[in-house]
Amino acid sequence: MRELMLGNAAIARGAYEAGVKVATAYPGTPSTEITEIISGYEEVYSEWSPNEKVAFEAALGASMAGARALVCMKHVGLNVAADPLFTASYTGVGGGLVAVVADDPGMFSSQNEQDTRFYARAAHVPIIEPSDSAEAKDFTKLAFELSEKYDTPVILRTTTRLAHGQSFVKIEPRTERELVTYVKNPAKYVMMPSNAKLRHIVVERRMDKLADDCGELSINGIEYNDKKLGIVCSGIVYQYVKEAYPSASVLKLGMVYPLPLKLIRDFAANVGEVIVIEELEPFIENQLKANGIACRGKEIFSKQGELSVNIIKKAFFGASMPESEGDIRLPARPPVLCAGCPHRGVFYVLNKLRTTVCGDIGCYTLGAMPPLNAVDSVVCMGAGIGMAHGFLKASPQTKNIVAVIGDSTFIHSGITGLIDSVYNKSGTTVIILDNSTTGMTGHQNHPATGKTIREEDTVRVDIEAICRACGVRRVVTIAADDLVGLERAVKEETSIEETSVIIARKPCELIVKGQKKPYRIIEKNCKRCRACLKIGCPAISCTDGKMVIKSEMCVGCGLCEKLCGFGAIGVMEANELL
Amino acid sequence: MNILIVGVGGQGTLLASRILGNLAAVSGYDCKLNEVHGMAQRGGSVVTHVKMADKVFSPVIAEGDADFILGFEILEAFRYRHFLKKGGTIIVNIQEIMPMPVVIGAAEYPKNLAEILKSENNAAAVDAYSLALSAGNVKTVNTVILGYFAKKAGIPYADMEKALGLSVKPKLLDINKTALKYGYALD
Known part of the structure; x- marks a missing residue:
């Protein structure tokens, strides 16, 4: 049977057919769909791990137990998972271990353009690279064979065009595999110097052997x-x-x-x-x-x-390339926070207070875009807290500074930064934007949502309790659309000397899909002050000098109504609805 | 045949490409699709590449190599018109969606883009929004445009309807069939 398949779906299918038992990941564009799709295969255990390092370690443990295991991440995720990778190269595997790493040349959805191939060389593991969906499936299966034959983790590298491209794939059945029996073997798995020195010799021999053999592989x-x-x-x-x-x-x-x-x-x-x-x-x-x-x-x-x-x-x-129009200046169409996004109000307040904001990775990175213009830095997952802490150490007189981080990103790598701020007494104010999901990558569960990858109930990790356990005494939880409360909290917490956390909580509009009535402009009251345009809501625009709220886009969050000083925004009446 | 679908995140361009992928499947062609996920989708400019032929290599349509551009929004159709092959066809949905720089007054939405597309690129304009509305659901804008595309490309209606059936949920099929017919009935 021939089926059009996303590159990522083909990798998932390949892993399934190869008899994978455990698949782990933290979401990251362009790799996310692999694990989402695997979660639909009954025979495979899959999970969203808190971050890529844990995901890699879980997959390595599964491999040690004798199962074929898959771990998926985007390129910057491998920075987080690099630590286990480098030593997993020494331990080798039990069952086959494959790490899929998705690079993003052109940076469609990433903060840098790093090249994963260097990791393979640095860690002394093989790396293979498919060129379409059919190969993505076949190479995934081959990766498991190579992993077991040469006792090494294998990296399967993709790029955005492969991961998010579709082409035809031939579906084949799954081959179930018994666990490779686990036998205690400290010389292989306990990487203290005396053992690691011997394993390093094994690693070099393995790579020499692979270099000799790989000319015979059909993929070259x-x-x-x-x-x-x-x-x-x-x-x-x-x-x-x-x-x-x-x-x-x-x-x-x-x-x-x-x-x-x-x-x-x-x-x-x-x-x-x-x-x-x-x-x-x-x-x-x-x-x-x-x-x-x-x-x-x-x-x-x-x-x-x-x-x-x-x-x-x-x-x-030397063929010339057709280029886009030079004579007419076309306005760009950058991505924006969605209509009803709970982050919007927070950034409106931070911009209003001229707060310095050490931002982070997620939808809320878009708080840097006009007209919100609220974010001063974005570097990597969790960086905002550490950077705000360091900023305050260098410049303690700066009061008006916060770190902003999402709930999923906080779990991923915000907690250690928070501990640093408490332990080393910088008095950083951290705002956790808790929208109860991993938003930008398309709504994946994480430990603080209380649901697994398959939407099964599980223990909900309590963000407030984590903050308190880290030693934060001042933890304030506020509804993310309470502009007055937010403003007061930001002023208060940034003015005091100790580390504090403000949790701005409201679920992502795209998951709750609020069925509230849309708002509309009450023309006779509108003074054309444009205050409603300052929040960058895609549902509000100015056409021929008049403010307009597009009813089909408005989700009825009501944030604009709070900003209008003239009573010119109100809920649409039933008889006005289409 | 190379078809470039351009629009604004949330306009249903991904479903349109899925229908075209299934069209390739029912027509027995090789096919590759390429689309953008993640950040760019948040109300940003989105581009989907659909290529079908006996054998397809690159999944991305080169500038100047699109047989069709399906523009779901006027500004986006204009932005990507240099992808059109000489003698290719632009189908443009007469709908303006203001990008954020225009909303906040940092830029203006250029005037007369649709007229320029018509005169310089021989673009065929369609009010897919109104047709979708009369088909019973504004979300069928994509299906109306595909119906019009099928007519212009000389694709048998039955093939298109079959591809549609493979792509949309059964409960939405009837309304989408109506939208497809409306598009196909245009000149």
Whole structure:
């Protein structure tokens, strides 16, 4: 049976068919759907872990117990999970262990453009890279085989275009696998120096063996055409190359570390010139050069952003690229907080109070956008609290500063920052925006929602209690749409010397889907003061000088009504509704 | 055939691409779709690529290589018109959705974009919103546009209806069929 499948769905399917028993992840675009889809397979245990480090460790434990285990994350998630990865490379595996890591060239939904392939080299684990959904499924299955054959974790790298692209996949049945029997083996799993020194030797031998063997893997292959030019590429770039330059000879690498050097040397000997085309860093190119294989790559192609068919055509054929209009200035259409978003009121207050805001990763990053303009920094998951703490240590006279973090992000990596602030007495004010979900990635449960990945009831981790247990004495919980209360709390908590937490709580509008009546402008009262436009609500606009609330977009949160000083905004009456 | 679907997050462009993917499946073509998830979806400009042919390599349509652009919103149709192949067709839904820079007065929504699209790109305009409304649900804007696209692209109505049946929930099928018919009936 042939089915159109998202790259991420194909990876999920591949893991399922490979007999995976445990799948763990923290959500992160563009990797989230893999674990969401796996949660629909009865035979597989799946979970949202608190963060990628725990997810990796849980998968490693499952592997040690003898099961095939999968852990998924976005590229920056691997920074969090790097610690277990580097030593899991030494311990090796019991059942196969595969880490899917999704890079985001072009930064559609990320804070940087890091290249995961370097992690594979640094941690001495193999990394493979599929180029469409069918390969995503096949490579996932192969990754488990390689993991078990070579006793190593394997990284399967995807990029946004693969993860969120769909192509046809052939569905096959699942092969159930018995657990590999666990036998106590401290020399393999207890990585204290005496054991680790011996395991490091094993790691190096393993990688040498893999480097020797991988030329035989079917995922690395040569397609000879016109031999004037030989292109070395992998992943989605292979697809661009085939479309842009169908007559070129191509060496398609399924495994980019270690490289099949003998195969590459044969290829180089048979073509006039070798060009390496890869997105982001010159990872393959530098390995070729280090091994004395003459080639060119990044002197032609950028390290920044995505490649494309036209970029490749332009490089080889000088073809000009159609560009967007230069003569008419088109307004950009940046993403915005949704209508009814509970974060909006908080950022309105922080902007009004001119508070310095160390922000964090989530929907609320959008609080940095006009007209809210409320956020001063966004770096990584959990960074806001640590940064506000450090800011106050350097500049204790700064009073008007807060850290802002979401509920899921707080659980992920905000707690240690909060402890730092309490322990080292910076008096940071932390605002936890508790919308009871992981919002930006599409509404996943987390430990503080009291529901598992399958919506089953579980113990709800209590955020207030965590804050108090960390030593925070002042924990205030306020409804996120209570502008007066929020303003008072922010003023009060930033003015005192001790660390405090304000929990601004209201569930994400997209999960509660409030069926409240929409609001409308009462034209006779409107003074055109534009106060209602200051909250950046996508349902409110100004058309020909008149304020308009789009009834089909308004969810009836009523925030705009609170801002209007002239009684010009009210609930739409039943007879006004369409 | 390369079809670029452009619009604003929340307008139902993803469902439209799923229907076209199923159209490829029922027509026996190879097909690749590419879409954007995550941050860009929050009311931002969204682009979905649909490619069907005997064999498809790149999942992304190159600039200047789209046979069709389905513009769910005027500004977005205009923003991506350089993706159109010479002789290609733009179908533009006559609907303006103000982006945030316009709402807060930092930019203006350019005038006459639809007229320029018609005169320079021979764009076919459709008031999909009104047709969707008369079909019984404003959320069928996407299906109306697909109906019109099918007519312009010479795709048999029966194939399109079959693809629709594979893509939408049974309880929404009738209303979507009506919307598809309305779109298909346009010239």
